[in-house]
Amino acid sequence: MKNIFVTGTDTGVGKTAVSCGLAAYLSLRKGYDVGVMKPFESGNGASVEEMPGDAWALKQASGSTDDIRDVNPYNFKAPLAPETAAMLENAHIDIARVTAAYTKLADRHDIVIVEGAGGVLVPIRDGYFYSDLIVAWQIPVILVSRLTLGTINHTLLSCHYLRSIGVSVSGVILNDMLGENDIASQTNPGMLEKYLTVPLLGIFSHAPGLFARGIDRERLADLFEKSIKCDIFQ
Ligand SMILES: Nc1ncnc2c1ncn2[C@@H]1O[C@H](COP(=O)(O)OP(=O)(O)OP(=O)(O)O)[C@@H](O)[C@H]1O
Numbered sequence: 001m002k003n004i005f006v007t008g009t010d011t012g013v014g015k016t017a018v019s020c021g022l023a024a025y026l027s028l029r030k031g032y033d034v035g036v037m038k039p040f041e042s043g044n045g046a047s048v049e050e051m052p053g054d055a056w057a058l059k060q061a062s063g064s065t066d067d068i069r070d071v072n073p074y075n076f077k078a079p080l081a082p083e084t085a086a087m088l089e090n091a092h093i094d095i096a097r098v099t100a101a102y103t104k105l106a107d108r109h110d111i112v113i114v115e116g117a118g119g120v121l122v123p124i125r126d127g128y129f130y131s132d133l134i135v136a137w138q139i140p141v142i143l144v145s146r147l148t149l150g151t152i153n154h155t156l157l158s159c160h161y162l163r164s165i166g167v168s169v170s171g172v173i174l175n176d177m178l179g180e181n182d183i184a185s186q187t188n189p190g191m192l193e194k195y196l197t198v199p200l201l202g203i204f205s206h207a208p209g210l211f212a213r214g215i216d217r218e219r220l221a222d223l224f225e226k227s228i229k230c231d232i233f234q
């Protein structure tokens with residue numbers, strides 16, 4: 001396999017956690033040279049060099065030594081969609097610049113893992129959404145969604161839309177970020193397996209304090225290997 005775009009049903013569902021798990025697994029357990037990218041990051045309130053955010057976490061988890069400006073071409077202060085955050089800073093987003101960084105990373109690595117922001121219909125710039133970037137790059141997608149109540153609708157909608165625009169969806173990962181084991185968490189996987197037309201790759205386990213003391217690559221790789229069907233990542 002070559003390159004994967006990790007999107008989600010929403011913000012805060014665990015895209016970074018799962019992407020870091022995948023990056024650590026592919027690098028430590030499979031021996032791949034893994035590149036990572038967070039094309040647009042917002043909400044750190046500081047420059048990406050100073051404040052650890054998603055791009056920093058992805059870099060640590062993968063072992064990538066790439067220039068942070070290629071890993072994260074655009075970094076905005078406000079925790080908003082790229083289009084809105086850029087507008088507040090009077091910044092212009094150049095899609096060609098982001099694509100050039102992606103192409104450079106793709107040429108350099110065995111696999112590049114790209115993390116989106118929010119979900120697929122988050123606007124990047126006037127009339128241009130994450131889904132347009134995914135289509136332009138012809139990159140397969142993994143969808144991360146919550147395990148808990150509300151996930152069936154969001155997951156099916158996102159998958160249905162991606163497939164309707166011709167995107168290849170490699171599968172869905174449910175993230176057990178709360179570890180609640182309530183009735184919705186118990187029954188959602190079965191309902192999703194019934195209605196999804198793409199594979200359910202597994203439930204990413206609850207891991208308290210996952211990023212509390214920096215990035216533990218071994219723990220991330222173990223978590224991913226133990227909870228996710230890894231045969232698609234050969
Ligand atoms: N499986 C898990 N176990 C425990 N905590 C988790 C798990 N997954 C995610 N978290 C925690 O939940 C929070 C949100 O996760 P994460 O940052 O991965 O979401 P995201 O989808 O990448 O968000 P964003 O849209 O801001 O990029 C983080 O603090 C993370 O450490």
Ligand SMILES: [Mg+2]
Pocket residue numbers: 015016017054115
């Ligand atoms: Mg994230």
